[in-house]
Amino acid sequence: MGEIMTPRILSGFIELLPGAQLRFDEMRRIAEEVYESFGFVPLDTPAIELSEILLAKGGGETDKQMYRFTKGENDLALRFDLTVPLARYVAQHAGELSFPFKRYHIGKVYRGERPQRGRFREFYQADIDVVGDGSLNIMNDAEMPAIIYKVFTRWGITRFRIRINNRKLLGGFYESLGLGSLSAEIMRTADKLEKIGEEKVRAIFTDDLGIPADKADGILSFMAHSGTGDKTLAFLETLRGSNALYDEGLDELRKVVEGVRAFGVPDENFAVDLTISRGLDYYTGTVYETTLLDYPEIGSPCSGGRYDNLASNYTERRLPGVGISIGLSRLYWALCDMGLIDTEARRSTADVLVIPMTSDRAAAIAAAEAFRRAGVRTQVYFEEKKFKGKMNYANRLGVPFIAIIGEDELAAGEVSLKDMRSGEQNRMKPEEAAKLAADVLSAEKKRPIVAEK
Amino acid sequence: MGEIMTPRILSGFIELLPGAQLRFDEMRRIAEEVYESFGFVPLDTPAIELSEILLAKGGGETDKQMYRFTKGENDLALRFDLTVPLARYVAQHAGELSFPFKRYHIGKVYRGERPQRGRFREFYQADIDVVGDGSLNIMNDAEMPAIIYKVFTRWGITRFRIRINNRKLLGGFYESLGLGSLSAEIMRTADKLEKIGEEKVRAIFTDDLGIPADKADGILSFMAHSGTGDKTLAFLETLRGSNALYDEGLDELRKVVEGVRAFGVPDENFAVDLTISRGLDYYTGTVYETTLLDYPEIGSPCSGGRYDNLASNYTERRLPGVGISIGLSRLYWALCDMGLIDTEARRSTADVLVIPMTSDRAAAIAAAEAFRRAGVRTQVYFEEKKFKGKMNYANRLGVPFIAIIGEDELAAGEVSLKDMRSGEQNRMKPEEAAKLAADVLSAEKKRPIVAEK
Numbered sequence: 001m002g003e004i005m006t007p008r009i010l011s012g013f014i015e016l017l018p019g020a021q022l023r024f025d026e027m028r029r030i031a032e033e034v035y036e037s038f039g040f041v042p043l044d045t046p047a048i049e050l051s052e053i054l055l056a057k058g059g060g061e062t063d064k065q066m067y068r069f070t071k072g073e074n075d076l077a078l079r080f081d082l083t084v085p086l087a088r089y090v091a092q093h094a095g096e097l098s099f100p101f102k103r104y105h106i107g108k109v110y111r112g113e114r115p116q117r118g119r120f121r122e123f124y125q126a127d128i129d130v131v132g133d134g135s136l137n138i139m140n141d142a143e144m145p146a147i148i149y150k151v152f153t154r155w156g157i158t159r160f161r162i163r164i165n166n167r168k169l170l171g172g173f174y175e176s177l178g179l180g181s182l183s184a185e186i187m188r189t190a191d192k193l194e195k196i197g198e199e200k201v202r203a204i205f206t207d208d209l210g211i212p213a214d215k216a217d218g219i220l221s222f223m224a225h226s227g228t229g230d231k232t233l234a235f236l237e238t239l240r241g242s243n244a245l246y247d248e249g250l251d252e253l254r255k256v257v258e259g260v261r262a263f264g265v266p267d268e269n270f271a272v273d274l275t276i277s278r279g280l281d282y283y284t285g286t287v288y289e290t291t292l293l294d295y296p297e298i299g300s301p302c303s304g305g306r307y308d309n310l311a312s313n314y315t316e317r318r319l320p321g322v323g324i325s326i327g328l329s330r331l332y333w334a335l336c337d338m339g340l341i342d343t344e345a346r347r348s349t350a351d352v353l354v355i356p357m358t359s360d361r362a363a364a365i366a367a368a369e370a371f372r373r374a375g376v377r378t379q380v381y382f383e384e385k386k387f388k389g390k391m392n393y394a395n396r397l398g399v400p401f402i403a404i405i406g407e408d409e410l411a412a413g414e415v416s417l418k419d420m421r422s423g424e425q426n427r428m429k430p431e432e433a434a435k436l437a438a439d440v441l442s443a444e445k446k447r448p449i450v451a452e453k
Numbered sequence: 454m455g456e457i458m459t460p461r462i463l464s465g466f467i468e469l470l471p472g473a474q475l476r477f478d479e480m481r482r483i484a485e486e487v488y489e490s491f492g493f494v495p496l497d498t499p500a501i502e503l504s505e506i507l508l509a510k511g512g513g514e515t516d517k518q519m520y521r522f523t524k525g526e527n528d529l530a531l532r533f534d535l536t537v538p539l540a541r542y543v544a545q546h547a548g549e550l551s552f553p554f555k556r557y558h559i560g561k562v563y564r565g566e567r568p569q570r571g572r573f574r575e576f577y578q579a580d581i582d583v584v585g586d587g588s589l590n591i592m593n594d595a596e597m598p599a600i601i602y603k604v605f606t607r608w609g610i611t612r613f614r615i616r617i618n619n620r621k622l623l624g625g626f627y628e629s630l631g632l633g634s635l636s637a638e639i640m641r642t643a644d645k646l647e648k649i650g651e652e653k654v655r656a657i658f659t660d661d662l663g664i665p666a667d668k669a670d671g672i673l674s675f676m677a678h679s680g681t682g683d684k685t686l687a688f689l690e691t692l693r694g695s696n697a698l699y700d701e702g703l704d705e706l707r708k709v710v711e712g713v714r715a716f717g718v719p720d721e722n723f724a725v726d727l728t729i730s731r732g733l734d735y736y737t738g739t740v741y742e743t744t745l746l747d748y749p750e751i752g753s754p755c756s757g758g759r760y761d762n763l764a765s766n767y768t769e770r771r772l773p774g775v776g777i778s779i780g781l782s783r784l785y786w787a788l789c790d791m792g793l794i795d796t797e798a799r800r801s802t803a804d805v806l807v808i809p810m811t812s813d814r815a816a817a818i819a820a821a822e823a824f825r826r827a828g829v830r831t832q833v834y835f836e837e838k839k840f841k842g843k844m845n846y847a848n849r850l851g852v853p854f855i856a857i858i859g860e861d862e863l864a865a866g867e868v869s870l871k872d873m874r875s876g877e878q879n880r881m882k883p884e885e886a887a888k889l890a891a892d893v894l895s896a897e898k899k900r901p902i903v904a905e906k
Contacts, residue, residue: 076463076520103471
């Protein structure tokens with residue numbers, strides 16, 4: 001026997017206990033189901049790539065945060081997002097793919113950030129992207145919020161708003177003010193509006209960027225016209241004609257807003273927000289952010305946008321696309337932290353625990369199979385414990401039903417099905433018990449994972 | 454614009470094209486479904502662990518194959534299997550778990566092996582384990598083959614045999630021959646019987662291990678009694694009483710065989726095989742291997758066994774268990790290589806492609822939602838191409854149905870649903886089309902991924 005080593009994981013890493021894992025996986029499965037219902041194919045690329053591939057774009061922060069190492073002669077790294085691997089994949093396999101290419105990828109990514117509350121070094125992202133060959137219709141930009149709306153509402157989240165903007169519109173507007181060269185910096189500053197407030201943003205505009213006071217005010221008053229749909233569009237129309245890029249952005253934004261509505265997303269769940277721009281130069285048109293209305297402090301759990309050229313580092317083929325990404329691990333953590341996860345939902349690893357009270361096991365196995373045929377997750381308790389020990393296990397597991405098989409049940413070819421919540425217990429044939437349990441459980445399976453307060 | 458870099462992944466790594474990925478994921482989901490139907494909880498542990506945790510057991514080959522690196526002050530490594538993380542997890546969270554603890558884990562593991570055909574450096578394992586606290590009933594050993602039987606048959610694989618043995622039985626038999634001290638070496642040699650043949654095994658017994666010729670023959674003739682069920686057990690009974698460990702192993706093996714049968718596994722899909730022992734000293738009782746009857750050369754796609762103490766490196770608590778692991782990536786690769794994967798199954802990322810022929814998009818979006826409500830995966834083709842271009846895309850995607858909305862359909866609030874295989878096309882309401890497509894597809898979804906020849 002060796003020495004006993006304290007079992008532990010690395011700081012900044014997480015793992016879940018069974019109930020929490022079941023609920024996380026359910027959220028993940030709902031996302032998969034919705035993504036697939038829109039014709040996205042699941043992709044799964046290696047977690048390890050060549051460092052030069054991951055760093056092709058160049059980037060300061062990312063580089064420092066990367067888990068990078070050598071093995072043999074190879075300089076390797078763990079992926080820090082799912083977008084760079086997508087770009088590499090699409091460039092590599094372009095000849096074998098059909099465009100528009102719709103893919104989803106729910107996978108772990110790695111960032112060696114300083115650990116802090118709710119930030120993890122290994123976490124799940126749930127990405128969807130549509131990639132075109134040469135061009136991609138703007139309706140794809142409208143579909144993204146519709147998909148996210150479905151995912152969130154099926155999770156049980158309704159108090160959210162997807163905020164939509166267009167970087168051409170912003171860029172065109174700044175150009176029209178003669179501030180085209182400052183466009184990127186203005187966007188980065190405006191992005192912080194919610195965090196640091198109007199006063200500070202104005203100060204950066206005037207003091208740091210040297211924008212004249214009247215123009216700074218103009219930008220701030222422009223951004224203040226954010227809001228749901230038509231009113232904002234009506235205001236934006238008043239500025240039409242001042243700049244070609246602006247007009248192009250406005251046309252796109254209008255089509256996206258009209259499209260999102262055509263997809264059935266209610267007005268309270270999306271808005272035009274003229275302050276957001278996603279900072280990154282990578283995005284070239286539509287941009288998205290999402291706010292949980294009662295918990296804006298957790299930041300955007302779902303963001304993305306339109307890009308002109310996905311894979312310019314790996315191919316000369318122009319591949320424009322649009323994508324959106326849910327920070328699944330962080331969102332789940334935040335929902336838990338805010339007490340919004342319904343811990344009674346999917347709390348048990350089994351729906352039914354079959355408990356044989358005699359030494360006979362065959363009847364228990366046969367009964368369990370009857371339950372499984374009805375779609376009921378069923379465990380047989382095989383251990384030789386006293387009745388109390390068996391019931392303790394059932395209680396700890398949190399199973400909604402137990403099916404007891406004692407001498408009498410065995411003789412009659414029946415089980416005693418007990419509803420653990422109501423305490424009600426009845427003897428019946430296993431098939432009957434399976435149907436009864438399946439009916440009760442099918443209603444419960446619709447219970448959403450998130451219970452808003 | 455930077456330089457164009459050739460997009461590529463590391464040698465020994467794999468990724469799949471869309472159709473293949475859909476089929477792989479379907480196999481994975483079936484495994485998940487079956488595992489959950491038996492009351493297993495999904496676990497998901499970090500892919501990176503502290504090196505000292507992964508190496509607690511000590512081990513030559515594993516150590517060399519590990520992806521190990523430092524980040525800051527930490528000595529890290531990627532997991533090389535899912536068993537060591539399970540041991541660490543159970544020891545760490547023992548107070549919060551209910552025993553027997555049933556978990557499944559389908560995840561990637563990493564081994565920096567020399568790349569060779571069908572061997573990967575990053576691959577999926579699909580593990581199930583039942584871990585007891587202090588003790589664990591032998592019926593759990595009988596349940597494992599029943600679960601694997603279900604997974605394989607649902608995949609479409611029926612020509613397989615799960616081979617079962619018991620290391621106590623073997624150990625007891627060798628003890629009864631006065632060869633107890635050579636037990637581990639005899640097992641390791643016997644394990645190679647299929648690969649190197651009886652003559653060579655006998656030579657190792659006599660020449661390398663110094664076993665007298667008559668005893669070597671005795672072992673070989675003992676092992677030759679392998680076979681399905683009762684006949685082998687009857688032979689083994691003739692040796693009862695010669696050794697206490699042997700008798701214990703025989704009792705266990707009998708219970709497992711009877712249990713596997715009670716679980717409904719047909720006699721042709723399991724056998725007692727007295728040659729297998731899984732090499733590793735880790736296993737202490739039941740051991741499993743699986744053979745694809747028509748492709749024995751691919752080795753065992755699914756193996757495992759009973760262990761006395763899962764986590765002795767991390768806790769003083771005795772945690773016996775039994776587990777079995779499917780080498781999912783390798784099995785999938787082998788099935789592809791042998792041409793057994795039905796590439797017509799789940800070949801398209803969507804079931805229906807809705808194709809608007811006018812500039813109206815709202816009707817297409819509404820029709821797509823009608824399909825989705827019926828559980829049909831539906832993509833809308835938003836790009837502005839000529840009819841031929843649209844049809845080319847549908848053909849390349851491989852969708853079973855397209856729903857065309859031209860002027861006439863738009864006016865009538867209908868779609869023209871075309872079955873792409875039969876060529877049949879009919880106009881109807883979207884809800885009607887959705888039901889029709891759903892009916893056809895629900896039959897097709899039952900088509901197994903593996904088509905045995």
